[in-house]
Every structure is written in structure tokens, then in C-alpha cells.
Amino acid sequence: MHEMSIAQSVVDIILQESQNHQVNRVLSVAVKVGELSAVESESLKFCFNFLTKGTLAEGAKLEIERVQVTCRCQGCGSNFTVQGLVFVCPSCQSSEVEMVTGRELSVESFEAE
Ligand SMILES: [Zn+2]
Numbered sequence: 001m002h003e004m005s006i007a008q009s010v011v012d013i014i015l016q017e018s019q020n021h022q023v024n025r026v027l028s029v030a031v032k033v034g035e036l037s038a039v040e041s042e043s044l045k046f047c048f049n050f051l052t053k054g055t056l057a058e059g060a061k062l063e064i065e066r067v068q069v070t071c072r073c074q075g076c077g078s079n080f081t082v083q084g085l086v087f088v089c090p091s092c093q094s095s096e097v098e099m100v101t102g103r104e105l106s107v108e109s110f111e112a113e
Contacts, residue, residue: 002039002070003027003039003043003044003046003047004047004051005102006037006039006044006047006050006105007044007047008047008051009072009079010031010107011031011048011051011052011057013027013107014026014029014055014057014060014107014110015055015056016032017110018056018057018112020049020055020113023056023112023113024039024056024108024112024113025057025059025060025075025112026034026052026056026057026060026111027050027061027110027113028060028061028062028063028065028110028111028112029048029057029060029061029062029096029110029111030063030065030105030109030110031044031063031064031065031103031105031106031107031108031110032065032104032106033064033065033066033067033104034066034067034069034101034102034104034105035066035067035068035069035102035110036069036099036102036103037102037103037104037105039105041066042045044064045062045064046063047055048062049062050101054064056112060110063066065101065108066075067101067102067104068081068082068091068101068102069081069082069085069090069099069101069102070082070099070100070101070102071087071097071098071099072097072098072100073089073091073092073094073097073098073099074092074094074097074098075089075096076092076094078090078091079097079100082102090103100103
């Protein structure tokens with residue numbers, strides 16, 4: 001499952017960080033997920049809960065921030081939000097666009113004690 005491997009890398013990161021900072025318990029984890037990464041928030045939470053059982057992060061709250069797909073037009077330089085996966089600049093109709101956000105999959109921060 002797609003979400004399982006993503007959750008695994010999130011868990012790996014926070015457990016590694018927890019070790020570096022000698023924390024006792026992870027309280028919450030904030031992750032950013034781009035809309036294009038096709039991750040279901042609910043299944044990601046489920047996998048996260050499953051993988052953190054018996055670790056420092058057991059019971060930690062997973063906060064998922066979804067990031068919209070945005071592009072920058074190489075023709076006119078404007079930034080725009082992509083709706084319905086139409087990668088065309090709304091200002092000049094150019095399709096020469098470069099993706100700025102939407103593929104994120106990162107651990108932003110986490111709270112621990
Ligand atoms: Zn444009």
C-alpha cells in the first residue's frame with residue numbers, strides 16, 4: 001500500500017529525530033502532503049497509528065496539511081493554482097508551466113516531551 005510506505009518513512013524520521021533529541025514521547029507530528037502525491041489522509045493516519053504502536057510515537061496525533069498544486073507560468077511569470085489537473089496558465093493560456101507545489105511529502109515538525 002502506498003500510504004504504508006509513506007507512513008513508514010514518516011515514522012523513521014521522527015524516531016530518528018527523537019533519538020537525537022532524547023525525547024520520551026512524541027505528542028504530535030505535522031506533515032505536508034501535496035495533492036499530487038495521491039495520499040488518502042485517513043489511510044495515512046491508519047498506517048501511522050499502526051506503525052507507531054510500541055514506539056515513542058504511540059498515540060501521537062498526525063496532523064496532515066494538504067498542499068494544493070500550484071504552477072508558475074514560464075511565459076508570463078504568474079503563479080496559479082491548478083484545478084482539475086489542467087496545467088495551463090489562466091492568464092496567457094500557455095502550457096509551458098513549471099510545478100511549484102503539489103508533490104510535497106515532508107515532515108514539517110513534531111512535538112515531543
Ligand atoms: Zn502565463
